[in-house]
Amino acid sequence: MSALASCSLPEKEESNKETSTAEVYLQACKLVGVVPVSYFIRNLGAPTMSLSHHGLGPLGGKALAIALVSDMHINTLELADNYLLAEGAKYIVEMLRANFSIQYLVCIGHILMPFLALFYLGSVITCQAVGRRYIFFSSTSTANNEGLEALDLSWNHLRMKGAVAFCAGLKVNMTLKHLDLSWNGFGNEGALALGEALKFNNTLVHLDLCNNRITNEGVGMLCRGLEANDTLRVLLLAYNSLTVEGALALVNVVKNTPKSALEEINICNVLVNENFVQLLELTCQEHPSLEVQYGGVGGFIAKKPLKRPDPMKVIQDYLDQRKLRLWDFFRNIDKDGTMRVPVADFRKAVQQSSIPLDRYLIEELIQRLDRDRTGMVDYR
Structure with a gap:
């Protein structure tokens, strides 16, 4: 039995009219015990459904999946930052196997x-x-x-x-x-x-x-x-x-x-x-x-692969040649003086400088300076 089949909704005996997506969603939320997302109901019928940062959780994802099984209007579904976990992913996948209108899914x-x-x-x-x-x-x-x-x-x-x-x-x-x-x-x-x-x-x-x-x-x-x-x-x-x-x-x-x-x-x-x-x-x-x-x-057969330059050393050599300090380099980017620089600002500053770093070395440097993927370079 599929993850959604175990959560079917009761049929309305008093009416043969097809239940709307909004009604199905509200019933599903009640059944699994979650608060409905009003944004979803208000925007039904739109080709793009942006539900990022709504805190759905696994059960919220289940209610959403039940509602979208038969909805054929949505083309793009955004679910970033919703703590769906593996359980919620199962419900979304089951829904995608039945829904053939969703072409783009953005998650985190x-x-x-x-x-x-x-x-x-x-x-x-x-x-x-x-x-x-x-x-x-x-x-x-x-x-x-x-x-x-x-x-x-x-x-x-x-x-x-x-x-x-x-x-x-x-x-x-x-x-x-x-x-x-x-x-x-x-x-x-x-x-x-x-x-x-x-x-x-x-x-x-x-x-x-x-x-x-x-x-x-x-x-x-x-x-x-x-x-x-x-x-x-x-x-x-x-x-x-x-x-x-x-x-x-x-x-x-x-x-x-x-x-x-x-x-x-x-x-x-x-x-x-x-x-x-x-x-x-x-x-x-x-x-x-x-x-x-x-x-x-200019290459040659060798057992040892060619070493790529260390991006931090490239920056340090660049600053040493100009008698500048690494601290000064960061402070020029950090306009607010918080000692934390957004990754986008850091990347732009390095690209606009004359530091001899290509795109791949810049990304390697960012990966090293922001190991936890916070989106911020903390140079303390």
Whole structure:
């Protein structure tokens, strides 16, 4: 029995008239014992329903799900910051399987998101908690709402067991086309699981694995899946710990796999050598649509991956050259003198300065200075 089926509403014997969504919602709230959200009732009929920050909780999510099972007006549903937890996620997922008008769902990360993502990908394996971040789900409006086409799980601390559990769902998923897993910690263990998933998944066309602590060894594991895959077109692997060896493995798998659909490979931070360039030219003769973005020629075969600069050291060196103090740098951004700077203001200040930090290093710096994802950089 589904999570919603156990909470069916009594039929009105005195009237054959179809019960309105508002009436169903009020009855559901009474049945589960929660206070109705007046905003929801007032805005029924609108294509976008923004219920963020309403404190629904699991039972409030249940009442909402019951009401939305048959509502076909809402296109976008926003549920950020509602403490739904895994229990509430179950009710929302059950509703989505019956409601085929909702195409966009915006929730907030933490325990809810991996549960919802895995459940919706076809796996009921629970996953470790992930970081707080907005996640965007998109699905097509078909006769049923059984699967996602685009899923963004970037910046969610998915790693090790969580990464493996997620890939178990991806292995059996038949709808997902665009997947963003950047800025997680999949590592080689996650790359192995992804390689296994790609052997069976025949719908994914775009995969973003930038900044996932994957080494040449992990790329080799990923390539085993690419050998059996004929649908993936875009593979983004920038800012992982790759060298020429990993770059050669990626191009070789395309060259040696006639059915490969890969058209774009991004390893823009990797320095390659002449052997790579020659191999790429040879491969492009057989796969003319292939485009590989790399960091330039000048790499070499080495066991140790090239080290990326420490963003804090880059800032410190920049200030030392100009005989400035780190304290002064922060105080110039902190106009209120609270010793806490909004992340957006900090990012803008660094971007507008002449400090030699690219976008990825700036984000890495922010991640380090705001470990708890509060949205504030505390420089005390």
